[in-house]
Structure formats: structure tokens, C-alpha cells
Amino acid sequence: MIAQSWKDLWYLAWAPALRGNLYRHRLFSADNGERKLNIGCGTNQFSGWTNIDGNFLHRPDMWLDVRGGLPFSAESVSVIYSCHFFEHLRLEEVRSLLRECRRTLRTNGGLRIAVPNLKSAIAAYQAGDREWFNPFPETFQTLGGRFFNDMLCGDQHRLMFDYDFLAELLTESGFSSIHEARRGESRLLPLDDPALKQELASDGGKTPDPWLLAEALS
Numbered sequence: 336m337i338a339q340s341w342k343d344l345w346y347l348a349w350a351p352a353l354r355g356n357l358y359r360h361r362l363f364s365a366d367n368g369e370r371k372l373n374i375g376c377g378t379n380q381f382s383g384w385t386n387i388d389g390n391f392l393h394r395p396d397m398w399l400d401v402r403g404g405l406p407f408s409a410e411s412v413s414v415i416y417s418c419h420f421f422e423h424l425r426l427e428e429v430r431s432l433l434r435e436c437r438r439t440l441r442t443n444g445g446l447r448i449a450v451p452n453l454k455s456a457i458a459a460y461q462a463g464d465r466e467w468f469n470p471f472p473e474t475f476q477t478l479g480g481r482f483f484n485d486m487l488c489g490d491q492h493r494l495m496f497d498y499d500f501l502a503e504l505l506t507e508s509g510f511s512s513i514h515e516a517r518r519g520e521s522r523l524l525p526l527d528d529p530a531l532k533q534e535l536a537s538d539g540g541k542t543p544d545p546w547l548l549a550e551a552l553s
Contacts, residue, residue, distance in 0.1 A: 336472040339490040346389060346400060353389065353400040360397060366411035368441045373530070374401055374432075375420025381529040384416070401435070402428050410441040414523055416530050418449040422492045429494065433508035440553035445523040446510065449534065452547035453497045456486055459543065467541060485545070501549050510551035523550055 346353070373384045378393055380386040388395035399406070402424065415436050421429055436446050459467035460482050468481035472489045475481050486495050502513045518534040519526070538545055 336489065336491070350400070353398070354403060356398055357400075357403050357406050360399070360406035364406055366408045368411055368413060370407070370412045371414045372405075372412055372416065372439075374415060374417040374436075375423075376418075379418065379533055381533070384530070401432055405435045405439050407439040409438050410444075412439045413441060413444050415440065415444075415446045416524075417447070418530075418534070419451070421448055422450045422494050422496065425493050429504060430508065433504060433510070437509045437553055442553065444553045445550055446505070446553070447516065447521065447523055447530070447548065447550045448501065449546050449548050450496045450501065451486060451492070452543070452545055453486065453495045453500075454547070455543035455545055456482060467545075469538075469545070496547055498547060498549060501547065502551075505549065505551045510553060512552040514550055516548040516550050518544065518546055518548060521550065 371384045373379075373381055373386045376386040376388045376393070376395055377390075380393075380395065385397060386395045387397045387399050387401060389398070389400045391398045397406075405412075421432075424432065433446075440446065456468070460478060463478060465478055465481060468485040470481075470484070472491070473484055475484055486492065498515045505513050514522070516522075518539075519531045521528070521531060524531055534546070534548075
């Protein structure tokens, strides 16, 4: 796994190009209110979605650093999805990006976020369930080491979320009708959507579920 310090240097080196790309997309992106965004997609890219990532090696539809904003007009997007991305941001970056998501979503549009589930990790820790925790990126023998490894992913994650904290940040940013969701189930997306299918195919079978999912309306 690439250390976070090297990733930070990557974004610093490419910052002028990423900023220029943001302005280019602001000029030329069509706004029709039906666009679906997959933010921080990595290699998990969905047909019918606009897949956005800061690493051009992933070959996303839009190469952007979304910490600088989204290149779409107000109320021009129908749904925004982000899976295991927000935990990599600093708190003020999360707040800024959530405000941008709220700005671009049309009335009754929605946001779906998946992040590691702090409450589930605490429950597994208290139960002494060493096998619940993910051995990536480093193998630890102690329960505390495994908790750290799973929640902070070495030096990769900057934040941890339970549902109440995530809902608080969504409310701050102007979202309403916030609710906790389950993998493969949604009030925003049809059950055959590729985003929901990808959720069901990832890290399934653990109890409690290591994923926290929240949906919110604009």
C-alpha cells in the first residue's frame, strides 16, 4: 500500500492540472439534473454514472480533486454516491464537500455515503472478536492493534464515523430526511443499480456489518 505521505505529494504535484480540469469541466459539462456521480470511485466504476477520482491511473470519467469543488451547476445532479472515501478527508474537507454535494443536487435528489462503521468496530472490540477485523494493511496480533488497523488503515484514514456523527455533518450541510441504510437496500436507487450490487459483493457476511451507510435528501 502506498503511504499517505506519498499520496499527499502526488496531489500536490498534480494540483495545477487538477485545478485546470475543474475549470474545464465547469465550462463544458452538460447540466440536466439527471446526472449520477460516483465520487472517489477508484477502480469501482459504474455504467450509467459519472465516475470521479483524483488518480488518473484509475481512468475515471472525470479526473478531479473534489476537495476543490464540483464542476456542476446548482440543482443539476440527481444522485451522489461515495463509497469508502470520506474517511480519507480532513474534517473541514468533509464539511466543504458535503456543502458542494448539497448545492449540486436537485430538489429531492439524494446522497448515499458508505464509510467504515465505528460502532460495529467498537462492538467487535468489546466482544473480543479478533477475527472480525480486517488484516489489511498490516497484521497485528493484539486486539487494539487490529482495531487501529481496521479503523485508520495505517495512515490512510483521517476520520472515524458512527451514524450520529455522520448525520450531524449531513444536517450541518443542509441535508434532510437522513437515515441509516443497509447494503443493497436504498430509497434513492433501484435494487439492480450497479452501486448496490457492488456493495453486496464486498466484505459480506460479517456481524456486525463493518460498513456504515447513510442516505440523505437535498
